[in-house]
Amino acid sequence: MAKAQQHYSTEQIEQLTRQWVETMVVGLNLCPFAAPVVKDNSLRYAITDARGSESLVAAFMAEIEQLLAASEKEISTTLFIVPTGLEDFYDYLDHLRLFEELLEQAGLEGVIQLASFHPGYLFHGVAEDDLSHWSNRSPWPVFHIIREAEMSRALTHYSNPEQIPERNIKRLRELGREALIERFPPFADYC
Structure with a gap:
């Protein structure tokens, strides 16, 4: 991954992630629920410099607390972006499972759900060069923290x-x- 060898500032990471959201996610309507959140500016871009499982867990749980403390108008949903440390897709998946377990242990199952995005995203059993993977590919590893009640309302x-x-x-x-x-x-x- 050529990008991993370069250094990006927090501002550049956010700018490129915003560009991805606006161009790919909203622009191609990959998520039909994203446009209003982007338009209302209630999508939070949370970039962490945490490294290692313990500090990533602390940063992730802090984002959960911040989301739950805010109104939906302030923060509808959060992209928790991990630019370094989870470049390996399988390490990323291990953290996804860990974060899901933490949400369950915190009694937040049914309150918060996660969607997953990664530069090397691969669906199990699908050829590596298949374009289907691109629906979940992002510039950096991202854990999308979603309020389930808001998603349920949108789905209706x-x-x-x-x-x-x-x-x-x-x-x-x-x-x-x-x-x-x-x-x-x-x-x-x-x-």
Whole structure:
């Protein structure tokens, strides 16, 4: 991953992540619920410099507390961005499982859910070069912290939400690798 060898400031990490959200997630409508949150500026970009499991857990739990203490208008949802330390996809997945267990232990199952994004995201059993992976690829490892009540309300106004993944995969495959890189050039560094 060429990007991992460069140093990015916190501002650059946030800017590139915002660009990814606006260009890919909202621009391609990969998440039909993202546009209002981006428009309302209630999406929090939380970039951590924590390294190692213990400090990552502390930073993650602090973000959970901050989200729960805020109103939905202030912070609707949070992208917890880990620019260093989880470059390996399988290390990232280990932390995803750990964070999910911590939410369950804290009694937040059914209150908070996580969505996962990583530069090297791979769906199990799918060829590595398949464009379906790009639906969950981001510039850095990201844990998307979502309020379940808000998501449930959004789903009541969306018909056939179970078809979103298939629709996204079809769209990504139709666009093709080169068109996706043209849309978001940083993808060339890790896809």
